[in-house]
Amino acid sequence: MEEFSESALRALSGSRSFERGRGYLEAVSGVEVGDGWVTASVHGTDRYQVELTLDGPGGLAGACDCPYGMEGNFCKHLVALGLTVLAQRESLPRQRKAARDRAQGLDAWLSGLTKDELLALVREQVGEDRRLRRRLELRAASARGDLAAVRARVRDLLDISPFAQYGYVAYADARAYADQAGQAVAAIGALTGCGRADDAIPLARESMKLLADAVENVDDSDGWLGQVGSDLAHAHLEACRAAHPDPEELARWLVGHALGDVDDGLTDIDPLDYEEILGEEGMAVLRKLAVEAWRGNRRGWAEKYLMERLAKAGDDIDAVIAVHAADLSPNGHTHLVIARELDSARRLDEALGWAERGIRDARDLSAVDHALVDYLCDRYTQADRLTDAVALRRDYFAARRTLLTYQQLRAAARVADCWPAEREGALALLRADAGRRQQGPYGGPVLIDALLDDKDTDAAWQAAIDAGAHDQQWLTLADQARPTRPADALRVYLRLAEPLTKQTGNAIYEQLTSLLLSIRDCHRRLGTQDEFTTYLTALRAGQKRKRNLMRMLDQHGLCL
Structure with missing residues (x-):
């Protein structure tokens, strides 16, 4: 357990999250220790589920369903759980052994049951746990090849109705819906796993449309459905790898999906991920369709992005430039993009030419992209x-x-x-x-x-x-003038301080304190410290009800 320590927690989380985690120790509840893992709930803005993996392949790791943790970060909630466990480290080996013994005991008991006893146990659990029942129903339908039943169940799982009020899923219910939608993705993966990849492909595509429709009516502030969309894209890719669909049909679907607005980027499918599946024939069709679409709409963002991806993948710098050159922005930003692409290809003279053209073509120099001016000046300086x-x-x-x-x-x-x-x-x-x-x-x-x-x-x-x-x-x-013109500076400070005495709030008090320190310095330079004492006495008398201000003045030595 050498890798599980405060220093390891700090290294994984960073100093800021580590220090913030110290403040959440009282928020940790429901700690459960397994053999190699620890779970708990941590109450923050919401109640978050936290899990530490103590000795995984990469050493200490963790997962939390808070927004920061969902991005893959080792968050303050994980730190809080880790520190809680470390506070009881003497008992940790005993707790892990107890968990291991329980798991072994359960496995031994299950292994000793007869078939009828196991069936009775499963039926009992299915009757008590609806989520388990739904998962097993899907697996049963997949195993017997009942695509209609699987499809109907997937559609039900992607339906927001059980979670919606007035047709909308509120933030509080978004995660529960995402968990249910994740079961639909798992069902598609199960189809592929049991040799039904040909059926999984169209079901995955239909699910993308259903999920995209659902997203419009879900408060997905934490990005749960984004993860479901990513998992769905992966399920489609795996199904295609297993089924080896017709390359031309797949290429047409990929281009249509990339250029369409079916899911508005929810699945973020990259056609180049399918290069091995498409083969030379499919990639040729993909490029042909992409070029045709771009020629038909040279200013379309999706068309430009797809063409740029394909051109870069093929190291075709001229094609990349052609895509950008077809839709030059008036502020010169596109010229700069082209120049940087040419720089990366070591075509420096052409890069300089495009940058200069961006300045020449600008109708209004004040609107030119600041970065283009910086780039061109740097190039001029480098060339003397x-x-x-x-x-x-x-x-x-x-x-x-x-x-x-x-x-x-x-x-x-x-x-x-x-x-x-x-x-x-x-x-x-x-x-x-x-x-x-x-x-x-x-x-x-x-x-x-x-x-x-x-x-x-x-x-x-x-x-x-x-x-x-x-x-x-x-x-x-x-x-700036105070060292040489203290009298002039003093008049400015006094004028700026006066309206602040009529306002409240710590930010105001900080400004006023700073001005008073400057006023004191001016009087010191002028040799009129007695005048400052008189001024400060009157100010404190008039502001004495503002306790935070009085405390702040005392802390800075502005006391009598």
Whole structure:
């Protein structure tokens, strides 16, 4: 049991989930220890079923039906169960042995029963457990070749009616429905297993349609039906592997399924998974049908995706480019996709050409994909075409005047050793915007953000006076100017603090505390600490009912 330890739990879960799991120890209930596994319920947002595998092939592992656990993660609920078991590790070997003894005893008892006694036992269990009865009914119908009975039972299992209210399955019942739908998938797999793969194929396809119809009326927030859809796709694939259906018919169905909207991606069937089953003949039909569909609808997402998958699988880079080139986006994103495909094929000159074409073809440079500009500037820099990189950054900044594009122009111009001249032109554009009261994304002129980023504090301060500034810009200005202009910074802090004294909430208190610390620093620099003491005394007196604020001020040394 060396691999089952706190360090192993931390390694599997990560520090964050491990620490959160510590807080769920009281939520663990119904712990059951088997020989090699432990199960329990853990109460979180909902009640989750958790299982730890103690010594599987890969060592310690676990499964939980919470949303995070369903994604394959070792979640906090598993950590909580693991820590609970570790707290009683001395008794674990004894509990495992007891479980092993019980299993062996049960097996020995069953082995000693006569046929009639076993039949009586099974009939008793079938009478008490409806789910067991349904599973056995399906197996019986499959074994006797009663396809009509199997088909009817599968349709019943995919019917939402037993779980629906007003035609809709609520979140609380979604998992129960998914469990039932999973029995339908198991029945299809059983058909394949008993030599009826030819019958399993059409039943799987019909089930895909039924499941897709059901999904529209189920709150599947946790993705249970997505897993059922994936299992159903696998059952279809396994049936095809066993039955070896007609390659042309299979190819036509696969293309129709990929391009249709039968299940809207629920089963996520990839035609290339069937390559071995289709053989050369079937793959030829698949490619032919895919090309015909794409030529008929070059802008269709499904048609483009299928063509791209087939082209990449065949290492046909020209076909991949043709698919993208048939539907170029006006913002240059498709040009960038093509350029990257050509890069991967080491066709660098063609890649550069497509990227440049994306810029040339753009009607509005401000709408061009930012990533395309970044890609092209990187290529220019790598090729020592620094002037071209600066020119593109300059044009893009002129079209989209933001702090980010200003920073990128500055970086490119510094590499090319021409930033002073470029800065003058860029600031001229921003000053014109500020004069027209054009604002940045946070409400103040981009000019101020740019000057602050340049650490040109005096120019930024004057720009804020001339053009106005957002409060956040004033705060940044005050922070930056405080060492050299403490009196000016103090006026800003006092103005920003005053409205906060009329508000409540911890977030507000944190802002006010931060401002008070800055105000204290300004008074220290000015040698007017007594004025700060008077100010703080009055503020605390007026805010004394706000206990959280008082506690926060005390914690930061803002006490009398």
